[in-house]
Amino acid sequence: MILNLLLGVGIALFGFVLQTSLAGVNRKIIGRLQKRHGPKWYQEFIDIFKLLSKRSVTHGWIFDFGVIMALGGIIGTAMFMPLTTSFLAFETFDNFFIFVYLIAVGMLGMAMSASGSGNPWASIGVMRALTTMLAYEVPFLVVILTIIKLADSSSLTQIALYQQMAGNNWFIIALPLGGIVAVLALMGMLGKKPFETYIAPAEIASGPMVEYGGKQLGMLFIMHEITVFIEVSLFVHLFLGGASNIFIFLIKYAVVYTFVNLISNVNGRFKIDQVVLFFYKWPLLMAVVQAIIAIYFGWVI
Amino acid sequence: MANIELLILFLAGSALISYVLTRFNANIGSFFTIFVTMFVFVSLAGFGFAMNLDTTVNYLPGFTFSQSYLGFYFVIIITFVYLMVSFFHPYFINKFKYRSSYNFLFLLSLAGIIGAFYTNNFLQLFFFFELVIWTTMFLIPQGKSREAAVSYFGFSLAGSVALLLGIFMIFSQTGTFDINAGLAGLSGTTSVIVFILFLIAAFAKLGAFPLHIWLPIAHGNAPHPFSPVLSGALVKLGAFIAIFALIKIAPNTQTIGVLDLPLGHYMVALLGGLSIIFGTLMAIKEDDAKKLLAYSSMSHGGYILVAFSLMNGLAFAGGLYHILAHALASAGAFMAIAAVARVTGTTKMKEMGGMIHKMPITYLAYLIAIISMAGIPPMGGFISKWIIFQAVIDKGLIFVGIAVFFGSIGSFLYVFRPLAALFLGQELTEYKHVKEAPILMLIPTFIIMGLNIYTGVFPAKILDFINKIIVEVGYVPISVSTYAITGANDSILNPGLISLVFGIGVLIAFIIFILLKKSRKVELMDTYTAANFVHDEHLLHYTTDFYAPLERLYEKQSNWMTLFYQALAQKVKDLGSFCKYLFMSNHIGRTLLWIMLIIIALLWGEAL
Numbered sequence: 001m002i003l004n005l006l007l008g009v010g011i012a013l014f015g016f017v018l019q020t021s022l023a024g025v026n027r028k029i030i031g032r033l034q035k036r037h038g039p040k041w042y043q044e045f046i047d048i049f050k051l052l053s054k055r056s057v058t059h060g061w062i063f064d065f066g067v068i069m070a071l072g073g074i075i076g077t078a079m080f081m082p083l084t085t086s087f088l089a090f091e092t093f094d095n096f097f098i099f100v101y102l103i104a105v106g107m108l109g110m111a112m113s114a115s116g117s118g119n120p121w122a123s124i125g126v127m128r129a130l131t132t133m134l135a136y137e138v139p140f141l142v143v144i145l146t147i148i149k150l151a152d153s154s155s156l157t158q159i160a161l162y163q164q165m166a167g168n169n170w171f172i173i174a175l176p177l178g179g180i181v182a183v184l185a186l187m188g189m190l191g192k193k194p195f196e197t198y199i200a201p202a203e204i205a206s207g208p209m210v211e212y213g214g215k216q217l218g219m220l221f222i223m224h225e226i227t228v229f230i231e232v233s234l235f236v237h238l239f240l241g242g243a244s245n246i247f248i249f250l251i252k253y254a255v256v257y258t259f260v261n262l263i264s265n266v267n268g269r270f271k272i273d274q275v276v277l278f279f280y281k282w283p284l285l286m287a288v289v290q291a292i293i294a295i296y297f298g299w300v301i
Numbered sequence: 302m303a304n305i306e307l308l309i310l311f312l313a314g315s316a317l318i319s320y321v322l323t324r325f326n327a328n329i330g331s332f333f334t335i336f337v338t339m340f341v342f343v344s345l346a347g348f349g350f351a352m353n354l355d356t357t358v359n360y361l362p363g364f365t366f367s368q369s370y371l372g373f374y375f376v377i378i379i380t381f382v383y384l385m386v387s388f389f390h391p392y393f394i395n396k397f398k399y400r401s402s403y404n405f406l407f408l409l410s411l412a413g414i415i416g417a418f419y420t421n422n423f424l425q426l427f428f429f430f431e432l433v434i435w436t437t438m439f440l441i442p443q444g445k446s447r448e449a450a451v452s453y454f455g456f457s458l459a460g461s462v463a464l465l466l467g468i469f470m471i472f473s474q475t476g477t478f479d480i481n482a483g484l485a486g487l488s489g490t491t492s493v494i495v496f497i498l499f500l501i502a503a504f505a506k507l508g509a510f511p512l513h514i515w516l517p518i519a520h521g522n523a524p525h526p527f528s529p530v531l532s533g534a535l536v537k538l539g540a541f542i543a544i545f546a547l548i549k550i551a552p553n554t555q556t557i558g559v560l561d562l563p564l565g566h567y568m569v570a571l572l573g574g575l576s577i578i579f580g581t582l583m584a585i586k587e588d589d590a591k592k593l594l595a596y597s598s599m600s601h602g603g604y605i606l607v608a609f610s611l612m613n614g615l616a617f618a619g620g621l622y623h624i625l626a627h628a629l630a631s632a633g634a635f636m637a638i639a640a641v642a643r644v645t646g647t648t649k650m651k652e653m654g655g656m657i658h659k660m661p662i663t664y665l666a667y668l669i670a671i672i673s674m675a676g677i678p679p680m681g682g683f684i685s686k687w688i689i690f691q692a693v694i695d696k697g698l699i700f701v702g703i704a705v706f707f708g709s710i711g712s713f714l715y716v717f718r719p720l721a722a723l724f725l726g727q728e729l730t731e732y733k734h735v736k737e738a739p740i741l742m743l744i745p746t747f748i749i750m751g752l753n754i755y756t757g758v759f760p761a762k763i764l765d766f767i768n769k770i771i772v773e774v775g776y777v778p779i780s781v782s783t784y785a786i787t788g789a790n791d792s793i794l795n796p797g798l799i800s801l802v803f804g805i806g807v808l809i810a811f812i813i814f815i816l817l818k819k820s821r822k823v824e825l826m827d828t829y830t831a832a833n834f835v836h837d838e839h840l841l842h843y844t845t846d847f848y849a850p851l852e853r854l855y856e857k858q859s860n861w862m863t864l865f866y867q868a869l870a871q872k873v874k875d876l877g878s879f880c881k882y883l884f885m886s887n888h889i890g891r892t893l894l895w896i897m898l899i900i901i902a903l904l905w906g907e908a909l
Contacts, residue, residue, distance in 0.1 A: 005805060012806075052813075058820035059828075062657055062664075062725065068814050072807030079802050090802075093785075093795050097687055102799065104677045104713060111717060112668075115725040116657070118825035120843035123721055130714045131851050134707075141706040148694050154792040210829050215817040219810065273850045284703075291699045296559050 008079030008089035015078050015229030016222060020044045022254060023225065026261045033265065048221045056214020059117045066113020067216045071223045073106030078226050081233050084243045085157045085164070094156045096144060099234055100137075106223060107133075110208060117211035125207020128198035128272050129191075135279035136188030136195070142287040143178040143185075146294050147171055147238060156234070160242020172239040174301050177290040181283045182239055183260070188279070189231045192264035197272045232257050303344040304355040305366045305419045312341060312412035316405045323394070323401035331390035334404045338411065342377075342384045345415075349373045350766070356419070365422055370770045372418035374621065375541055378628045379418075379534040383411050385632060385745035389526035392643060392742060397443045397524060407527075410436035417538065423468040423478045430538065431461060437535060441523045449522035456515040460505030464542065467498035484549045492552040496565060499546035507539030507602040508595075510576040514866050517587070520595030521648075525639035528591055532598045533632035537624055540605050547609045548617065548774050560696060562612065567698075569610040574704030576603030579862070581711035586852050586859060588845075590638045590648045590719045594631065597674060597715060600708050601627045607701055608689045614776035615695070615789055619688030621767045626673055626681035626756055633670030633749040634716075637663045640738040640746070641723065650719055651845045654838070655728030655825070659735045664724045666746040671716035673753045676709050679800035681756030684786070687794055688779075695789035714848060722844035727825055729838050758800045760786065 024041040031038020040046075058064055080098055082088030111129070114122040148154045150171075151162040163170050172179035188195040198207050212220060236242065236252045243249035270278065293299045315337040323330025348354045352373070356366040390404065397403050413432030420426050434457045442450040472478060475486035487495060501512070508516035516536075520528050547569060554565040562570075580600030587593040601623065608620025640663045641656055642648050657664040673680030676687075686709060693702050738746070756763065761781050768778035780787040785795045826838065835841055846852065852859075883891065 005802070008802060009805070009809065052817055055818045056820045057823045057827075059823060059825055060658065061661075064814065064820070068807060068810045071810035071813070073803060074806070075809055076799075076803040076806030079806065090795075090798060092793050093798055095687075095792050095794055097690060098678070098794075098799060101677050101683055101687075102803065104675070105672070105803065108672070108675075108677065108713070108717070112720065112725065115721040117828065118655075118725075118727045118841060119828040119830075120841055121829070123726065123843040123847075126717070126721065127847055128850075130717060131848060134710050134714055134851070137710045138703060138707050141710075142699065142703060145694050145697075145699065145702045145706075148790055149697050152790055154691065154694070154788075154790050158791070205829060205831065214820065215814065216820070218817075219813060271850070273854055276851060276854060288699060288703070291702075295697045295699065 004089050005079070009075070011081055011083060011089055012075045012078035012226060014083070015081065015233070016226050018250070018253070019225040019229040019232075019257075020048070022257055023228070026258060029258065030261065030265050033262070044221075044225075048218050051213075051218030051221065052215050054214040054218075056212075056216055058216070059211065062116035063113050063211075064216070066109045066111075066116055067219050069109030070106045070113065071109075071219045073102060073104075073109055074223045074226045074230070077102040077106065078230055081230055082157050082160075082237065082242075083233075083249055084245055085160050086244075087246065088157060091157075092155060096148065096154045096156060096159075096234075096238075099156075099230060100141070103227065103230060106227065110220065110223065113216075114208035114211070119211045121205045121210045122208050124204050125198050125200075125210070128200075128204075129208060131272055132188055132191075132195055132198055132275050135276045136185040136283075139181050139279055139283040139287040140185035140189075142284070142291055143175065143181050144238065146175060146178060146287075146291040149295050150174075150300060156237045157242065160237045163241035164244065169301055170239060170241040175290050175294060176301070177286040178294075179239060181287045181290070182235065184279070184283050186231060186235050186256075187260055187264060188275070190228055190260060190264075192260055193267040194270045195275055196264075196269060197275055200269065228257070232260075303348045304357065305368070305415065306356075306358050306361055306364065308341055308344065309412045309416050310360060312337065312408050312415070316408035316412070319408055320401045320405040323404045327394045327400045328391050330401065330404050331387075331394050334390055334407060335384075335387045337408060338380070338384045338387045341411065341415070342380045345373075345377055345380055349377060354419075364420075364425060366419045367421040368419060370766070370773050371541075371544065374766070374770055375537060375624075376415055376418040378625055379414050379537060380411065382530055382534040382628055382632050383407075383414075385636070385749060386526050386529050388741055388745045389636065389639060392739065393524065393526045393639075399443060403440065403443055403524075406436040406440050410440070414534075414538075418541070421480050423471065423480055423483060426480065427461070427465055427468060430464065433535065433538065434458075434461065437527075437531070440527050441519055441531075444522045444524040444527070446518075446522040449518045452515040453519040456505045456508075456512055459512070460502040460539075463498045463501035463505070467495045467502070470495050470498065480545075484545060487550055487552075492550055493554065493565070496546050496550050496552045499542055499550065500569065503539045503543035503546060503606075504572070505539070506542060507536050507606070508599050509539070509602045509606055510572055510579050510599070511862065513576065513579070513599045514862065516599050517583070517592040517595040520598065521589055521592035525591075525642050525648075526636075528594075528639065529632040529635035532595060532635055533628040536598060536602060537628065539602065540609070540620075540624055543606060543609050544774075547606075548612070548776075551612065560698060562610075562696065562698075566610040566612060570607050570698065570701045573603040573606030573610065574701045576600060576606065577704045577708035578603075581708045581715065582855055583859065584715035585711065585718070585848050587715075588650055590650050590723060591635070591642075593650075593715055593719065594634050594638065597712065598627070598631055600712070601631070601674075603708065604686070604689060604705070607705060608692065611692050611696055611698075613692065614771045615688060615779050616692035617771055617774070617776055618764065618767050618779045619685050619692055621770060622681070622688060622756075622760070622763065623685035625763065626685045626753075629749055629753050629756060630670045630673035630680070630682055633666055633746070633753060634674065636742075636746060636749065637667035637670065638719070638723075640742055643738070644735040645732060650722040650847075653723045653729065653732065654726045654842045654844060655724075656732065656735070657724040658728050659732065660724075660737050662743055662746065663738055666750050667724065668720065669750050669753050671720065673757065675712040675716050679757045679796065679803055680753050681760070683757055684760045684794070684796055688786070688788055691788035691790055691792060714851075718847050722847060726844065727838040727842040729842065758796055760796055
């Protein structure tokens with residue numbers, strides 16, 4: 001049991017390192033895309049450790065407690081994440097819903113802390129983040145419903161194994177409409193443009209983050225990196241057939257994250273009500289059509 | 302050994318005594334109420350779990366009682382909520398106009414509850430139901446509004462009439478008022494009609510779409526300590542009737558092949574889904590904290606209906622667990638709001654802010670309650686929602702699935718609203734003098750906090766008991782071991798492990814936090830304002846129309862149901878005035894017309 005827990009913490013740490021490096025590399029890629037040099041690939045590490053070393057201000061106990069709860073919840077969620085189909089901390093307990101709901105503890109902690117700062121921009125940012133969540137989660141969960149019904153399991157590794165079996169395609173191919181919905185939902189989850197309304201730096205002064213600095217901001221940066229790790233890994237396991245070894249996982253992970261980042265950088269930003277209307281129009285319709293043809297008619301490629 | 306009949310008589314007698322005592326001194330009467338509810342709870346808990354209650358009847362002629370696991374499950378949850386709430390009475394009783402009748406009716410309604418769940422006769426069930434409805438009807442107007450009681454009574458009456466009609470239909474077909482024999486003997490078209498009638502009663506009591514209008518009015522305006530009972534306990538009577546209809550009658554309507562579900566049950570699941578969506582959207586929009594929680598009760602009622610209509614042991618277990626989880630969460634949230642309302646005198650969120658600095662324990666109670674309500678681990682609501690999700694996915698119900706997911710994500714939005722607007726944010730000047738709730742009010746708060754966590758971390762014991770109920774109604778029990786629950790789709794949940802891992806995560810974060818440099822404490826007003834000088838807390842407190850951009854999207858549609866019921870009420874009024882016009886006027890001509898018509902009818906009655 002102790003070993004499993006240590007392994008879980010190791011996976012969370014691995015996720016942090018992986019995502020932080022990849023985010024740095026991506027900053028470089030985006031820089032080249034915009035004809036700049038871009039920062040060094042380890043710039044994100046420098047940012048985080050600089051923040052952690054600085055002395056900061058606090059707005060009361062809930063401001064600190066929320067940050068701890070946010071980072072704690074996310075580390076806890078990452079501890080359940082499988083890296084490959086056989087390499088995970090708690091075998092058979094990697095249920096899909098744990099990720100959706102345990103991640104919410106972290107989100108709640110951050111929202112609480114931000115609101116506790118007493119800055120209205122922070123509350124507006126939280127409002128926008130929650131509204132965005134309401135928008136992208138429902139179509140995404142309908143696609144997941146289809147997947148769980150088809151794979152007859154809600155365990156991530158079982159779903160990945162189902163896709164690796166001979167005769168079955170990756171779900172992004174088997175369920176093409178659902179795949180598109182999932183990519184859009186992933187962009188919403190990661191807060192990539194055009195769905196980055198809740199950060200919106202020039203508009204609401206970075207939203208939830210407006211009051212943070214020093215170690216609190218550093219910890220929220222760590223939390224953000226691990227959150228991205230969880231969300232992208234979920235996509236890899238659910239739609240890209242998981243990974244039978246760690247290298248395949250790294251390749252798939254890097255491709256997904258870079259792909260989403262590239263799309264994001266050529267987009268503008270939606271208004272918050274446009275985000276809701278967008279997700280409840282085409283993605284939801286596509287998800288429902290996909291679910292009906294896959295579950296009731298059994299047409300799966 | 303406790304006797305059910307004696308318990309009911311004891312409660313009725315204590316109700317009278319508490320009336321006299323409260324007349325004499327309100328505080329003594331309230332403490333007496335606490336002890337009476339505690340005695341009843343302890344005797345039920347002591348003997349009920351092993352079905353050791355005595356059901357013989359010596360004093361009440363014509364009454365019969367029997368015990369079942371199902372009835373006990375309901376009665377213990379509801380009695381528990383009554384007990385918890387009774388601790389609040391000494392601090393609220395002086396605000397009521399009719400103090401003595403408050404305590405009297407409170408105990409009498411508890412007697413009705415115990416009778417309703419332990420009876421084995423339909424007529425007695427109806428009698429006890431009416432006892433509960435009539436006593437609570439007089440409790441509600443002691444809060445803010447008298448109209449709330451009218452609305453509550455109107456919808457309850459519609460439910461009661463449907464229930465009574467159903468009971469008579471059962472009697473006409475089977476010739477018995479015995480509950481088990483009557484339900485088992487139903488067949489053919491009668492069973493479908495009784496199914497629909499019982500469901501109307503269940504929907505009215507549960508406040509499910511489309512019979513939900515009374516719920517926010519009654520819950521929002523009821524006395525503060527009575528709202529937890531209404532939402533946490535009394536609406537569950539509807540779930541009890543829903544079990545009769547959906548599980549015990551379960552008529553043979555046409556089966557939808559692809560879903561493997563009878564059409565009637567599928568319709569109920571869809572209506573449950575509509576309740577979820579409607580309750581969620583209205584809760585997001587609501588500004589009054591108690592009305593917001595009332596709409597959330599409606600949405601949770603929808604989950605219970607969805608779970609009961611799926612017709613298998615797993616979903617049934619999820620529904621039953623949800624009843625417990627929601628009772629605890631809703632009672633906890635309503636009690637926290639009551640504690641705040643006691644010191645601020647309002648439940649409007651836009652008038653409050655920053656209560657956390659003066660009432661941290663109340664805040665924690667609310668936080669834990671809403672985590673459970675939103676179905677986030679490690680609280681009880683997660684377990685039940687997880688089981689219901691698994692059951693819905695296993696059946697492949699897409700449209701119900703959309704509603705279930707929408708309600709689950711939407712609940713993050715509406716539960717966060719009181720958290721941000723009422724407890725967090727700027728500390729408003731007018732509430733800088735308030736104090737934390739007194740110790741007697743904190744006792745139930747702590748107990749409910751503990752139970753919210755317990756139900757989320759160690760559900761095995763409770764699920765074992767639920768398995769007994771499942772066997773009792775004839776489904777396949779779910780597989781539960783000490784640490785793991787197995788759902789459909791070959792999925793396993795280990796709630797203890799989730800809590801442990803979450804705890805370790807928080808521990809790591811805490812260590813990181815404590816190792817780094819200490820932060821400097823600054824005032825809440827010392828925030829980034831883009832170099833503007835803001836001098837007033839109210840200007841920096843974001844509470845009004847919290848989800849304005851989202852609300853704007855369904856603003857026009859949100860009052861459709863209210864308009865519908867207003868129109869309906871207008872039609873009933875018109876009908877009334879038409880009858881009045883015909884029968885109750887001084888106009889001699891109309892009187893003569895009626896006399897003539899009656900004489901004609903009498904004379905040619907046979908020929909007609």
